[in-house]
Amino acid sequence: MSFLYKYGFTDEEIDALKETLSKDMYSEMAFLKNIVSSNIEYLRDFGVTNYSQVFVKYPEIFMRDTESFQNVLGKFDKEDLIDKVLKNPTVIKKMVDYVDNN
Amino acid sequence: MERFEMMIDNGLVEFKSFLGKTKESISVLIDDIKSNIAAYEARIKDTEDEISDAEASSRTCEQEISRLQEKIKGLKKSIENVEKTYKKIVDAYSSTSEGNTKDIYSDIIENARENCEKDVEKNNIEIENLNDNIYGIKNNIKEFNSTIDRLNRDLSEYQTELAKYNRALQYMQKVYDGIIDDLSDIESGKNLRVKSSTRTTTAPVQIEQKEEEKSQSEPIEIEEVPETNTKEEELKRIYDLTGYKPEEKEPQSEIVNEVEQEPVYSGNLENLFLNSGVEDIKEETPTTQQMDSGFDENNLSEWEQMLNEKTITFDEPVPPSEEETVNQLLKPYGTTYETLLSLADDRIEFKDGTIIPVEIKIEDVINAVNQVDAIDLKSMKIVGPNTTLLKKIKKMKEEAM
Known part of the structure; x- marks a missing residue:
């Protein structure tokens, strides 16, 4: 998980992430680190400043093709999304689930 | 309006x-x-x-x-x-x-x-x-x-x-x-600008106040708005204009027991062999010049040699390369072997710190594609084909260890 340091993740955040992830998810995330990195960069460049919080809480939403990830975020009003996610990172998980199930 | x-x-x-x-x-x-x-x-x-x-x-x-x-x-x-x-x-x-x-x-x-x-x-x-x-x-x-x-x-x-x-x-x-x-x-x-509709551009109509131009102005009919329009009727008019319908609908839960198995390889196996590279059979015939050179016994041996010479050549069909084959298999999913390689790491790192180097070969991709099932197709619709296929390849590699 050392690739997360270059996105500004702290040791505490990476340790918390390791606690959250199951064995399978951990090895999947490490194997798909290029995809995960690309999505973290996209979310950061999108304007979500607390992307590290989002990632530690819901790492699974970053394990998808970048095109799919961009497609999910593109369905919502940008300013509204950034504002809501900043107040409560849970919102992004709800939005992803809403798009996946509809 | x-x-x-x-x-x-x-x-x-x-x-x-x-x-x-x-x-x-x-x-x-x-x-x-x-x-x-x-x-x-x-x-x-x-x-x-x-x-x-x-x-x-x-x-x-x-x-x-x-x-x-x-x-x-x-x-x-x-x-x-x-x-x-x-x-x-x-x-x-x-x-x-x-x-x-x-x-x-x-x-x-x-x-x-x-x-x-x-x-x-x-x-x-x-x-x-x-x-x-x-x-x-x-x-x-x-x-x-x-x-x-x-x-x-x-x-x-x-x-x-x-x-x-x-x-x-x-x-x-x-x-x-x-x-x-x-x-x-x-x-x-x-x-006064009279609007023809809320969604189309307006056409200004000038209303002349002078008496002499009264006759030239077009007679205008007034639409009488009933005074007894209720709030609900007004709201309905606005809804109709905007196309907005405040309906309540139940959330539809997706029941997926079976995903329709699409014929994944339809047409692609044929495409594999379209560019087999079989060229036309070439046959050399004696040129006009040779034909017109005149016949005599001295040329007989030449003629015999020419006619008996085997000049037909068959070019061997060029088989498609392995990478072309796997890319043909990946084409329905909108990805390529090179893309998959670029997105995956060259090792699998486990939570206990164990690291195992891994190389994604063409046969790994072919095996993974051949084992795509309904669950994988559903996963591809949600997370994308690259992630789905790479997860599958990783799992197959771990099982083989």
């Missing part, structure tokens, strides 16, 4: 009156919409709070389960110790006692055995109770999770309704502003 043709004097007054009424109706509608929006926003906030509470309760329950499971572990250990103690006593008795000593020890051992059994019984009962508690807590967690799902569905519905109301509000504001402009234009005696 619909298109009007007006008689200048009376028509102007009536148009002004109509605009005034419309202005009132629309401002009432705007107020309603604003209050609806506020109500939805409040409900969204409440729902989000409920979701947070439910999640916190769910986490507390999980912590309680862990604690109880630890306790069960401790109790089982106690039972083991008790049984070991009993065994030691029995062994000591059998190895040391004989004759009268045996009678003395037998009572002690019998009592010890009974005590051990009571302890074991007590611990087993406590374990059973704890397991019942765990079962109850797991049911609570299940209920919390279904509550969370229900609240999430409500939340998304509220958000959808909120978005619709916001759009309606924007439209209403626009119409309201337009009406205010029209009213001020009428009062100041400027040229």
Whole structure:
């Protein structure tokens, strides 16, 4: 998980992430680190400043093709999304689930 | 707003009156919409709070389960110790006692055995109770999770309704502003712009006030707005204009038992062999010049040689390369072998720190594609083909280790 340091993740955040992830998810995330990195960069460049919080809480939403990830975020009003996610990172998980199930 | 043709004097007054009424109706509608929006926003906030509470309760329950499971572990250990103690006593008795000593020890051992059994019984009962508690807590967690799902569905519905109301509000504001402009234009005696519809460009109609040009102006018919229009009818008119329909619909849960198996390879196997590179058979024929060179016996041997010479050549069909083959298989999924290689790491790192180098070969990709099933197809629709295929390849590599 050392690739997360270059996105500004702290040791505490990476340790918390390791606690959250199951064995399978951990090895999947490490194997798909290029995809995960690309999505973290996209979310950061999108304007979500607390992307590290989002990632530690819901790492699974970053394990998808970048095109799919961009497609999910593109369905919502940008300013509204950034504002809501900043107040409560849970919102992004709800939005992803809403798009996946509809 | 619909298109009007007006008689200048009376028509102007009536148009002004109509605009005034419309202005009132629309401002009432705007107020309603604003209050609806506020109500939805409040409900969204409440729902989000409920979701947070439910999640916190769910986490507390999980912590309680862990604690109880630890306790069960401790109790089982106690039972083991008790049984070991009993065994030691029995062994000591059998190895040391004989004759009268045996009678003395037998009572002690019998009592010890009974005590051990009571302890074991007590611990087993406590374990059973704890397991019942765990079962109850797991049911609570299940209920919390279904509550969370229900609240999430409500939340998304509220958000959808909120978005619709916001759009309606924007439209209403626009119409309201337009009406205010029209009213001020009428009062100041400027040229009136009559709008043909809310969505098309307007065509200005100049209304001449002079008597001599009265005859040239077009007669304009007035649309009488019934005075008894209720708020609901006005709202319905606005909804019809905006195309907005405030319907309540149940969230549709996707029931996926079977995903239709599409013929993944339809047409692609044929494509594999389209570029097989079989070229036309070439045949050399004697040239005209040679034919016209005249026949004599000296040339006979030449002719015989020419005619008997095998000049037909067959080019070997060029088989497609392995990479072309795998890319043909990946084409329906919209990816390539090179893309998959670029997205995956060259090793698998496990949580315990173990690192295993891994290389994604063409045959790995082919095997993964051949084993794509309905679940994988569904996954591809959600997370994408690259992630799905790479996860599959990783799993196959781990199983092969």
